[in-house]
Amino acid sequence: MTMKFNLFRKKEKHNLPTYFKEYQESILKTQKLPIAETRFIVFDTETTGFSHKTDRVLSIGAVAVINNTINVNDSFEVYVKQQIFKAETVPIHGILKEGRIDKITELAALKLFLKYINNAVLVGHHINFDVQMINEILKRNKLPKLLNKTIDTGYLFKKSKHIVYQIEEKNYTLDNLSDELNISKSDRHTASGDAYITAIAFLKILSRLNTNDTLKFRDLLKN
Amino acid sequence: MKNTIAERVFDFLKDFPPFNLLSKSKVLEIASEVKIIYLEKGKVLFNQNDTNHNHFYVVRNDGISLYKNSENEKTLIDTCDGGDVFGLRPLISKENYLLDAIANEESIVYGIPITIFETEIENNIKVNKYLITSFASKSFDPYTSEQNNNVFTDYITKDNLATTNLHSVNYTKKPLKCSVKSTIKEAAIKMSTQKIGCIVVVDEACMPIGIITNSDIKNKIATGLFPIDASVKKIMSSPVITQSKNLTVLDAQLQMIKHNVGHLCITEDGTSNSKLIGILTNHDVLASLGNNPTVILKEIKRAKKIKEIRNTRNKANQLLKSYLEQNIPLSHISKIISEINDGVTIRVIELSLKKMDTPPPVEFSWLALGSQGRKEQLLYTDQDNALIFEDVDKNQLEETKNYFLKLAGHITKYLHKIGYEYCPAEMMASNPKWCLSLTEWKNQFNNWIINVDEKAILLSSIFFDYNHIYGKSSMAKELTKSIFKTLNERNLLFMYLGKEAIASPSPLGFFKQFLVENNGDKKDSFNIKKRALMPLINAARLLVLSKNISEINNTAQRFERLAELEPQNKELYQSCSYAFKALLKFKTKQGILHNDSGKFIQLESLTKEEKLKLKRTFKPIREIQEVLSVRFNLKA
Numbered sequence: 095m096t097m098k099f100n101l102f103r104k105k106e107k108h109n110l111p112t113y114f115k116e117y118q119e120s121i122l123k124t125q126k127l128p129i130a131e132t133r134f135i136v137f138d139t140e141t142t143g144f145s146h147k148t149d150r151v152l153s154i155g156a157v158a159v160i161n162n163t164i165n166v167n168d169s170f171e172v173y174v175k176q177q178i179f180k181a182e183t184v185p186i187h188g189i190l191k192e193g194r195i196d197k198i199t200e201l202a203a204l205k206l207f208l209k210y211i212n213n214a215v216l217v218g219h220h221i222n223f224d225v226q227m228i229n230e231i232l233k234r235n236k237l238p239k240l241l242n243k244t245i246d247t248g249y250l251f252k253k254s255k256h257i258v259y260q261i262e263e264k265n266y267t268l269d270n271l272s273d274e275l276n277i278s279k280s281d282r283h284t285a286s287g288d289a290y291i292t293a294i295a296f297l298k299i300l301s302r303l304n305t306n307d308t309l310k311f312r313d314l315l316k317n
Numbered sequence: 318m319k320n321t322i323a324e325r326v327f328d329f330l331k332d333f334p335p336f337n338l339l340s341k342s343k344v345l346e347i348a349s350e351v352k353i354i355y356l357e358k359g360k361v362l363f364n365q366n367d368t369n370h371n372h373f374y375v376v377r378n379d380g381i382s383l384y385k386n387s388e389n390e391k392t393l394i395d396t397c398d399g400g401d402v403f404g405l406r407p408l409i410s411k412e413n414y415l416l417d418a419i420a421n422e423e424s425i426v427y428g429i430p431i432t433i434f435e436t437e438i439e440n441n442i443k444v445n446k447y448l449i450t451s452f453a454s455k456s457f458d459p460y461t462s463e464q465n466n467n468v469f470t471d472y473i474t475k476d477n478l479a480t481t482n483l484h485s486v487n488y489t490k491k492p493l494k495c496s497v498k499s500t501i502k503e504a505a506i507k508m509s510t511q512k513i514g515c516i517v518v519v520d521e522a523c524m525p526i527g528i529i530t531n532s533d534i535k536n537k538i539a540t541g542l543f544p545i546d547a548s549v550k551k552i553m554s555s556p557v558i559t560q561s562k563n564l565t566v567l568d569a570q571l572q573m574i575k576h577n578v579g580h581l582c583i584t585e586d587g588t589s590n591s592k593l594i595g596i597l598t599n600h601d602v603l604a605s606l607g608n609n610p611t612v613i614l615k616e617i618k619r620a621k622k623i624k625e626i627r628n629t630r631n632k633a634n635q636l637l638k639s640y641l642e643q644n645i646p647l648s649h650i651s652k653i654i655s656e657i658n659d660g661v662t663i664r665v666i667e668l669s670l671k672k673m674d675t676p677p678p679v680e681f682s683w684l685a686l687g688s689q690g691r692k693e694q695l696l697y698t699d700q701d702n703a704l705i706f707e708d709v710d711k712n713q714l715e716e717t718k719n720y721f722l723k724l725a726g727h728i729t730k731y732l733h734k735i736g737y738e739y740c741p742a743e744m745m746a747s748n749p750k751w752c753l754s755l756t757e758w759k760n761q762f763n764n765w766i767i768n769v770d771e772k773a774i775l776l777s778s779i780f781f782d783y784n785h786i787y788g789k790s791s792m793a794k795e796l797t798k799s800i801f802k803t804l805n806e807r808n809l810l811f812m813y814l815g816k817e818a819i820a821s822p823s824p825l826g827f828f829k830q831f832l833v834e835n836n837g838d839k840k841d842s843f844n845i846k847k848r849a850l851m852p853l854i855n856a857a858r859l860l861v862l863s864k865n866i867s868e869i870n871n872t873a874q875r876f877e878r879l880a881e882l883e884p885q886n887k888e889l890y891q892s893c894s895y896a897f898k899a900l901l902k903f904k905t906k907q908g909i910l911h912n913d914s915g916k917f918i919q920l921e922s923l924t925k926e927e928k929l930k931l932k933r934t935f936k937p938i939r940e941i942q943e944v945l946s947v948r949f950n951l952k953a
Contacts, residue, residue, distance in 0.1 A: 162354060163354045163355070163428070164352070165353075166320070166322055166326060166349055166350060166352070167349055169320060169322050195319060280325065281321060286322055
């Protein structure tokens with residue numbers, strides 16, 4: 095029984111494509127770094143809807159943040175060809191089925207994304223949804239789930255507020271954050287635009303949390 | 318691949334200088350390499366003395382303050398808002414930062430990579446100019462002007478490097494030389510009469526074997542190491558570094574650095590075994606590098622012909638133009654240009670003295686009057702000058718006066734040749750009325766002060782702004798003393814001067830329109846000198862005279878001094894000083910534009926913004942006139 099299990103594991107590992115193995119290895123090699131040196135990837139997906147089972151990713155946008163700085167040349171933006179198309183969400187994300195933007199296949203997008211994020215810490219607003227959407231892509235390609243650590247700016251924002259103003263049930267939208275943190279909302283509802291707004295929100299929240307310079311990485315994670 | 322973020326960075330940058338001067342594709346290229354930096358309030362982006370970053374910065378949101386640290390003080394130099402560029406030092410020089418950049422609010426700045434930008438600034442003159450302007454305006458700290466002199470040379474060389482470096486150098490074709498058999502004294506006399514700092518020692522075949530410079534004389538003779546009748550061989554530096562005549566500026570600089578010398582000998586075939594044909598000094602190299610006030614002054618001092626002075630003085634006009642375009646503070650500009658104007662006058666007097674058959678019978682002092690006396694002469698304007706000579710016996714007075722009138726005739730003619738127009742009112746030392754002995758001058762002033770009449774006032778007011786240029790300065794000082802003594806006895810003069818100061822009413826009419834000339838060929842143009850500058854000049858002069866302050870002639874400086882003396886009127890005096898500088902700059906710019914004195918301004922040629930700016934400077938004029946009429950009882 096044990097033998098059989100091992101064999102099965104080995105076989106599975108063996109079947110993993112190179113790009114995923116490389117991704118796995120980079121995660122294994124992750125070192126503990128102070129916040130200032132950590133590479134954060136702030137990302138957002140635009141989808142055909144809110145169901146991770148039936149909806150599909152239309153685009154992924156991401157920016158890298160290291161030491162309070164966003165390097166524009168280290169950003170990520172892809173548009174994905176999908177068979178599933180819902181006319182009712184077009185007014186939100188503005189991506190047409192046969193638009194003028196260059197689109198790539200879901201698999202190609204996945205490969206590029208894994209190579210881009212590597213072992214970075216993923217940051218997103220209500221990130222669980224976006225991670226789930228990526229995991230569904232992985233699943234459709236018979237691959238395991240994402241392995242990166244994740245930070246949710248929705249959670250972090252709530253945490254940065256004074257205890258008196260923390261409303262447990264309240265679900266802060268990215269618009270709420272933009273308003274409260276005074277961030278311009280241009281490009282809202284494009285994956286890259288939302289990723290950028292989230293990144294600025296993330297930096298602003300970090301500085302609010304780091305009032306006495308003692309903020310540690312583990313304080314950012316949900317426990 | 319689409320990059321939304323780079324596009325947004327592009328959208329922002331494209332509207333702000335210097336990016337609005339670049340092509341769209343270049344801005345996009347830059348935008349996709351930008352660093353977006355988030356700074357919490359109080360966060361330091363760079364500190365004074367930090368080594369240069371690979372980026373310069375543009376404020377995206379909120380603000381960055383720039384501070385200068387000195388001793389225990391931290392002075393705010395500038396605050397940058399959205400779209401402002403800062404941290405330009407790495408683009409311009411390799412020195413460390415001279416300012417602190419600190420976020421005064423939670424801010425976002427864009428870091429622009431210098432490597433991508435650099436190719437652009439070398440080829441794009443407008444961009445270059447813009448950056449230098451911002452750089453200069455931020456590095457200038459009005460209170461520590463002297464330290465910033467290097468700013469000038471910084472960019473002037475950079476500006477010229479690309480084009481001049483590969484030109485061949487202009488060397489001195491007739492170098493001063495002496496034979497190996499000469500004594501040190503003989504060599505030194507040659508150097509001193511020719512006013513040249515180095516002499517080449519040559520053998521019988523005129524091949525260079527050594528060189529003697531001022532510092533050799535200072536270090537080896539004046540210290541007593543060698544007697545002055547020793548052979549030149551004792552103190553010359555030998556062998557000399559030789560080069561052929563087709564040397565480029567860059568090569569010449571390299572050779573000087575490599576051999577650690579300030580002089581290169583130019584020979585027929587470039588070796589020391591051929592005839593000496595010229596010499597190249599450090600100064601020649603600097604001069605090839607372009608407009609530099611020090612070089613201009615040196616050239617003027619060495620000029621042998623009026624034509625040379627004129628050409629060099631014209632270079633100063635180029636310098637003036639570029640300073641104005643780069644928004645260098647007017648107080649700096651006028652200091653430099655006044656130095657040059659004074660230098661021109663001094664050299665002209667020296668050359669005129671050579672033309673006279675005999676040296677002057679007694680000592681004299683040459684005074685600059687009017688705008689040159691106030692150190693406010695930026696463009697060529699009329700010459701206003703006067704001459705004081707030492708008192709002589711009555712029977713020699715006429716002869717002495719004739720000598721100085723003749724001398725002054727040469728001087729004013731030469732100045733005219735260089736570009737300074739004759740004074741239409743003939744207020745020049747070549748006029749017998751303005752070429753007087755010290756006692757005559759004292760009497761003249763006393764007469765003006767005691768028996769005031771309004772015409773004399775106009776004549777005399779110009780004399781209260783004199784500046785000693787050449788000769789015996791103690792005479793000018795004595796005259797000043799005598800004037801103040803008489804002034805203290807009488808104060809009627811102040812009333813007359815005051816009347817003159819308020820004679821030109823505010824430059825704006827009842828409906829806030831400009832008061833323009835209503836006749837003559839300048840009809841409908843605005844006389845900025847008469848209506849705006851003169852009221853301020855007159856007010857400043859009257860106020861300092863009434864406070865017995867001598868030795869400050871410059872109008873802006875006079876107001877600044879008054880602000881110190883009368884704290885209750887500090888704000889008004891400071892705004893007068895500011896308005897004066899702004900108006901003078903305006904007039905100078907107009908003068909450059911129309912190639913005249915800039916006195917008359919065609920109002921329709923001004924933009925709305927310029928008109929508003931002008932009007933703003935008029936406010937202190939009215940206020941200062943009110944102060945004068947109360948203080949000197951002028952309304953009565």
